[in-house]
Amino acid sequence: MIRIAINGYGRIGRLAHRVILEKFYDRVEVVGINAGSSTDIKGWMYLLKYDTTYGPILTLKIDSETLDAANVQNNQIGNLIIEGKKIPVFSQKDPTLLPWKDLNVDVVIESTGHFKSQDKLQAHLNAGARKVVLSAPAKDEIPTYVLGVNANNYKGENIISNASCTTNCIAPVAKIMVDNFGVEKAMMTTIHGYTSDQRLQDGGHKDYRRARAASQNIIPTSTGATEAAAKTLPELAGIFSGIAVRVPVATGSLADFTFVLKRETTKDEVNSIFKREAQSQNYKGVLEVSEDPIVSSDIIANPNSSIVDLSLTQVSGNLVKVIAWYDNEYGYANRLVEEAIMMGLARDSRSAEEVQRQAENLEPKAQNFPESTESSTFLDQEQVSNQDLVNGINENQQVNNYAQNDIAQAKPEEKDDQPTY
Numbered sequence: 001m002i003r004i005a006i007n008g009y010g011r012i013g014r015l016a017h018r019v020i021l022e023k024f025y026d027r028v029e030v031v032g033i034n035a036g037s038s039t040d041i042k043g044w045m046y047l048l049k050y051d052t053t054y055g056p057i058l059t060l061k062i063d064s065e066t067l068d069a070a071n072v073q074n075n076q077i078g079n080l081i082i083e084g085k086k087i088p089v090f091s092q093k094d095p096t097l098l099p100w101k102d103l104n105v106d107v108v109i110e111s112t113g114h115f116k117s118q119d120k121l122q123a124h125l126n127a128g129a130r131k132v133v134l135s136a137p138a139k140d141e142i143p144t145y146v147l148g149v150n151a152n153n154y155k156g157e158n159i160i161s162n163a164s165c166t167t168n169c170i171a172p173v174a175k176i177m178v179d180n181f182g183v184e185k186a187m188m189t190t191i192h193g194y195t196s197d198q199r200l201q202d203g204g205h206k207d208y209r210r211a212r213a214a215s216q217n218i219i220p221t222s223t224g225a226t227e228a229a230a231k232t233l234p235e236l237a238g239i240f241s242g243i244a245v246r247v248p249v250a251t252g253s254l255a256d257f258t259f260v261l262k263r264e265t266t267k268d269e270v271n272s273i274f275k276r277e278a279q280s281q282n283y284k285g286v287l288e289v290s291e292d293p294i295v296s297s298d299i300i301a302n303p304n305s306s307i308v309d310l311s312l313t314q315v316s317g318n319l320v321k322v323i324a325w326y327d328n329e330y331g332y333a334n335r336l337v338e339e340a341i342m343m344g345l346a347r348d349s350r351s352a353e354e355v356q357r358q359a360e361n362l363e364p365k366a367q368n369f370p371e372s373t374e375s376s377t378f379l380d381q382e383q384v385s386n387q388d389l390v391n392g393i394n395e396n397q398q399v400n401n402y403a404q405n406d407i408a409q410a411k412p413e414e415k416d417d418q419p420t421y
Contacts, residue, residue: 002028002344005105005129007095008112009035011196012135014048015333016109016340019303021060021082024337028344031103033080034090036112041066041078041089048080053250054301054330074099094123101128106344109336111135118142121159131343134161135336137228144231147335148172148286148305156346162339163232165332166190166225166244168305170255171232172287173324176277178235182262184318188226188242191254193296193328194219198246210246219246252296253328255306261318270320271310278308286335290325299325303334 004020006013013033020028035044045064050056063081074097079086092098095115100108108124110132115121116139124132138144138161145151145160149171154160162168170188177183194214198205205211209219223244230236271289278289287306292298299307305326312323326332 002341003031003104003106004028004340004344005032005034005098005100005103005108006030007034007098007108007110007115007124008135009033009044009047009089010111010113011329012333012336013109013111014051015054015329016111016135016336017048018051018054018057019330019333019337021057023334024341028337028341030087031105032088032090032098032100034092034095034098034112035077037091041080044089045080096123096126098124098127100124103128105129106131107340108132109135109340111336118159125158130158132159133336133340133343134159135332137161137163137167137224144228145339146171146229146232146305147338148283149175150232151339151342154342154346160339160343161228162332162336163228164223164225165326165328166192166223166253166255167228167232168332168335169253169324169326169328170225170242170257170306171229172283172306173255173257173308173322174229174236174240175233176274176283176287177257177259177261177320177322178233180273181259181265181320183235183239184260184262185239186236186241186257186259188240188258189256190223190225190242190244191256192223192244192246193249193251193253194246214246215248217246217248220244221246249296251327251329252300253326254296255324255326257320257322257324259320259322261320264317265315265320267313267315270313270315270322274308274310274322294325296325299327301330302327303331305331305335 006017017030017033020030033044039047041064045062048057049062061083065079065081065086067076067078075090075092076088077091078089080089081087088103090098105128108129108131110121110124113136115123116134116136118140121132121134121142134142143157143160144163145154146163146168163171174183174186198210198214198219199212200215201213203211207221209221212219221244223242226236226240226242230240274289277283278287286304287308288304289308289310291310293311294309307325309323309325312321314321
């Protein structure tokens, strides 16, 4: 059982917890949450249980418990109680004071939006956690890993970044283009749902455009996703740039790519390559394709990082436009949890290749979800190869009517709401 703590219980922190409860409940245990002070323990329980975008969690009994003042330690505000199991919840601004050692934490999911550098993330290790995964682009040279792109290079580092939701969408698409055609230059525009970093009504913000009412405007802004993608795919360094346009939807985003390739191609060739790659081991559970006339609401709760819309591909010689949808919250939360599991399995600092070599000759065992969740098959932790892990593969998993293969290791802010973009 991998023991995970969540630091920052905003949109991404809560959705990561939800993903664990839905899909990884018999391999992952959330043992502590540092939630902040914007609400009390009943409020955090309510926000986990009820979600405007994804609906309520109805298959689990979720409750909370407030502690008497005399029993409070480490700024603990109470317990979440899920199916009778208590999870301590804290409101502690200084991560070094969190009881990660006492809770025997394997991996911290850092989703506050406050701690993005090596020295600040080190606080979790100083508090007793073994590893930390950051749910945002790093501000320094912290290694960045994206599943389907470079996560099989993970060497057991104690602190890594999972980049942003947009990077997780665009890096697999860009890698496919680089690997199959070569890329001379590229640009990307993400048409992105609004986030809590924006303002509901016009109000102060260091980015004047984001200061304007999010639900009433199309808002151009910046994105660091292309730079982060180049960290995972060095072939993109210096040739890939992009901007973001925030639009009035709660989730469901779109990446619009323009590639100048090293050779000429056709629409049929580009689409056939994406179809083939979507079925490959490397991209299962990470990238899928669609030929239907879908819109943004159709991909809400899709756990893939990228959904390439083949009907929108355009080609003129070596100039290619590709469109990929992504759920910027739920899809990203899936990859974040999968990277936390990857780190937890490598907590002895073996390389991905070493883990894989030791697992090659082992036969998988099947295990089923309880009746109240989606049907699934899992492999015992010791019996899965790390290549399967980092590619998010788990045969026969179906979530929200999206047939996809999930990581085979599973039980199970934004400042308090960390936007990932």
